[in-house]
Amino acid sequence: MESTRKLAAIMFTDIQGYTALMQTDEAKALEMRNRHREVFQRLHKEFNGTILQYYGDGTLSVFDSAIDAAQCGVEMQKELQEEPKVPLRIGIHTGDILYSETEAVGDGVNVASRVESVAVPGSVMISEKVYDYIKNQKEIPVQSMGRFNFKNVEKPLEVYALGMEGLVVPNPETLSGKFVKHDTKAKPDTQNISSKKYTLPLLIGGLLLVALATVWALGGLGSGESENGTFTSIKVKDENGNTIEKQIVRSSQQKKIYLVEFDNETGEEEYNWLSAAIPFALEMDWDQDPYMLNYYEERETFEQFNAELEKAEEKRVDYLMRGSFRVKDSIYSFHPELYQVSSGQKIKEWDFSGPQILPLVDEASLAIKKDLGVPEDYLANVKDLPLTQQLTEDVDAFKKLIEGLVNMNTNFGRGLQLINEAGEDDESFAMANYVNALINHQMSFSPTQAEKSIERAMKHRKRLGESAETNVRILNYRIEGQPEKAVQLAKMMADMKPAQSDLHLSLAGEYQRLGMFEEALESVKRYQIARDDPDAAIETELNFLLRLDKTKEGITRGESFIQRNPEKLTVIKELGKHYLHAKEYEKAEGIFKKADILEPESPYWSKFLDHITFMKDSADFLTEEILKNYVGEYEVEFRKLSLEIGTNAPLLTFRVLNQQDFPLYPTSTNIFFASIQDLGIKFKKNLESEAEQLYLKEGQSGFMRCFKEDEMIKTAHKLLAEKKYEEAKEKYTDAKEAHPDHYYLDNFLKHIEFMLKKDDKWDKNMQAKYIGDYSAQEGKIKGSITQKEDGLYLLQPNFPATIEPAIILPMSEEKFMLPTSMASSIVFKKRGKKIKSLSLMIYDQTRGTLDKVD
Numbered sequence: 086m087e088s089t090r091k092l093a094a095i096m097f098t099d100i101q102g103y104t105a106l107m108q109t110d111e112a113k114a115l116e117m118r119n120r121h122r123e124v125f126q127r128l129h130k131e132f133n134g135t136i137l138q139y140y141g142d143g144t145l146s147v148f149d150s151a152i153d154a155a156q157c158g159v160e161m162q163k164e165l166q167e168e169p170k171v172p173l174r175i176g177i178h179t180g181d182i183l184y185s186e187t188e189a190v191g192d193g194v195n196v197a198s199r200v201e202s203v204a205v206p207g208s209v210m211i212s213e214k215v216y217d218y219i220k221n222q223k224e225i226p227v228q229s230m231g232r233f234n235f236k237n238v239e240k241p242l243e244v245y246a247l248g249m250e251g252l253v254v255p256n257p258e259t260l261s262g263k264f265v266k267h268d269t270k271a272k273p274d275t276q277n278i279s280s281k282k283y284t285l286p287l288l289i290g291g292l293l294l295v296a297l298a299t300v301w302a303l304g305g306l307g308s309g310e311s312e313n314g315t316f317t318s319i320k321v322k323d324e325n326g327n328t329i330e331k332q333i334v335r336s337s338q339q340k341k342i343y344l345v346e347f348d349n350e351t352g353e354e355e356y357n358w359l360s361a362a363i364p365f366a367l368e369m370d371w372d373q374d375p376y377m378l379n380y381y382e383e384r385e386t387f388e389q390f391n392a393e394l395e396k397a398e399e400k401r402v403d404y405l406m407r408g409s410f411r412v413k414d415s416i417y418s419f420h421p422e423l424y425q426v427s428s429g430q431k432i433k434e435w436d437f438s439g440p441q442i443l444p445l446v447d448e449a450s451l452a453i454k455k456d457l458g459v460p461e462d463y464l465a466n467v468k469d470l471p472l473t474q475q476l477t478e479d480v481d482a483f484k485k486l487i488e489g490l491v492n493m494n495t496n497f498g499r500g501l502q503l504i505n506e507a508g509e510d511d512e513s514f515a516m517a518n519y520v521n522a523l524i525n526h527q528m529s530f531s532p533t534q535a536e537k538s539i540e541r542a543m544k545h546r547k548r549l550g551e552s553a554e555t556n557v558r559i560l561n562y563r564i565e566g567q568p569e570k571a572v573q574l575a576k577m578m579a580d581m582k583p584a585q586s587d588l589h590l591s592l593a594g595e596y597q598r599l600g601m602f603e604e605a606l607e608s609v610k611r612y613q614i615a616r617d618d619p620d621a622a623i624e625t626e627l628n629f630l631l632r633l634d635k636t637k638e639g640i641t642r643g644e645s646f647i648q649r650n651p652e653k654l655t656v657i658k659e660l661g662k663h664y665l666h667a668k669e670y671e672k673a674e675g676i677f678k679k680a681d682i683l684e685p686e687s688p689y690w691s692k693f694l695d696h697i698t699f700m701k702d703s704a705d706f707l708t709e710e711i712l713k714n715y716v717g718e719y720e721v722e723f724r725k726l727s728l729e730i731g732t733n734a735p736l737l738t739f740r741v742l743n744q745q746d747f748p749l750y751p752t753s754t755n756i757f758f759a760s761i762q763d764l765g766i767k768f769k770k771n772l773e774s775e776a777e778q779l780y781l782k783e784g785q786s787g788f789m790r791c792f793k794e795d796e797m798i799k800t801a802h803k804l805l806a807e808k809k810y811e812e813a814k815e816k817y818t819d820a821k822e823a824h825p826d827h828y829y830l831d832n833f834l835k836h837i838e839f840m841l842k843k844d845d846k847w848d849k850n851m852q853a854k855y856i857g858d859y860s861a862q863e864g865k866i867k868g869s870i871t872q873k874e875d876g877l878y879l880l881q882p883n884f885p886a887t888i889e890p891a892i893i894l895p896m897s898e899e900k901f902m903l904p905t906s907m908a909s910s911i912v913f914k915k916r917g918k919k920i921k922s923l924s925l926m927i928y929d930q931t932r933g934t935l936d937k938v939d
Contacts, residue, residue: 176201
């Protein structure tokens, strides 16, 4: 089905109170809808309109002429004001749309729907653009309703009511709805970019399978419609290139719900976890069903009902579900409530009770789907796995998963520990093991734990619904080093669920990891269409345009956005980077100075300004030949981390692990910084000389030295592990001569000297005094030390619990070191005959003194 772009007059209509009437008098509601459609079809034919879509009590249509659209609206309202009356609302806007035989998408569609939201029964509302076409038509009088700020509309928009006899023209002061009159100032966006973190749903990249409602041109996928208009057939390719034909439910027929946390009415904290568990389980169960598009973020909380509605509208859904629960005498009771997003009115509520929480949610899930109008003959055949299979029969393990997810923002270590325990408690708990594997892989905490958890998730993946099972396979391909197959599976998912916008953003991330920025940019565009918001994820769009050297396009997009949103710091940063790469230093300086004024407490912007100053003075100095001195692979002290430095004159780039390249901006001839959070790179030697080492600054931990990888050091490490001390000493000595500033080589040499001369005093009894459990004087940091073998110890911190143990090497009877772990240093301090404490800097760069627990 082909789509074309055109300028059209777009009409939205809907019947006020229709959903509520369906609950009390279904026959009357259907009679009203049928009368509306009969008049609608007849008059559209008379005024040359094209009907695109019916959705419940509403319609979407287009006209080639704004005058025809207005006259059609007037005649519809006059006829429907006669008995039997139909309380119809009409909104009309003229704009550019992407148009097919059955659907239209684009900014114009969004604006038309917003204009319709101002209407009252019996009225016809038009935008200022429609007014421009009809203002000279004396037979079409109008009255201004004022200017309104609409969500996802660029600027305040004036709305008019047609004033012909027989039409309702409301008092502008009495209008109410989901809009803001122009004299109300919107709160500016002052988000602190340096502290911005990924939320878990984004991190998981589709794990919780969030689904958003939208208008989507399914014909663009080469689909064919079935006879009943409910299902569409599409063809997709799996990771092996096999073509699969799938039946998906048309967007107009799907039930679109945004879920929020349920209120705990028990008053007991031990049941707080159910606030997130109930919507989480509903979301998991509904995701099996193509009829359902649902969205839930287990760490998104709201203080006001209006904020919930606003978020639901942002997600482009029809319904908001909230509710409450109680637990009494081992019986769970919960009370879901369903609200219409457009009006904020409650349209349905239920009560469910039972002795087991997951079977109870299963019962509720099916009942709610039936009440929403999902056909019963369809429900009798669709796959509907019980939640005890999709999740776990172990309620304690389920509780740990939920509490772990909720804790991720406030106490990341504790959250990850709980998720790990959930997978350990029930190894068949595929979802818990998947989350554990994803976090450990994505954040490079523990490759071993990631492999262990994904192996369990793969083993039990058939317990999951199709979408969740596919996500497990995607992650497995990534961990196994087959990113191409991960990308293809992610693309298959996005094609199967075109209205599920976050899948397009996840696919963009998969493309990004492979450096496929054209494809990544296209996925962002599809995400924006699915969100019906051309500015959604604009920061990501600008970043990809920069990677593709499309700075002219990026500057145009960024400038347009900043004119409308002058305080959006994340976009200011990306626009500034485009100016830098285009060598428009004056403009870059202006925009970063503005950012510095908006966020003066951040050191981030001054680094860009320092870079600009240096580039103005020394741009010609940074030649490709000079930059090549720094190209190569580096190893970072005390970290299982490799760093690759490349060149992209006049900048360097660095790559950590499997991640994308990041630009390094010079602030002088020997200082560089990266454009992500507060990360910085400092080169010890000047650019004129060979770069053998550099300093990596990360967070508050200070500088950590990085050295180009050296075969002598690798060989020495291997010999040490084999206890070939003399040979290892020779190699470490050679490496030390080659890299005199490589200070941790001294520690290895000291360890070897101690091991070569240790006497009988170094026996098991002496070593035993260091073995035991340790806890921090302050905070929740804990750790245990055990003996690995003669002369070596094993440190197991539990922050987070999934980090692998680290080998401790003695340098003397009193000093020890961690040669390769993520902890920076460890020193035993003796007091009398017993070890009393040790100093440890652990994974989150939290320094603390650990005391032995006797």
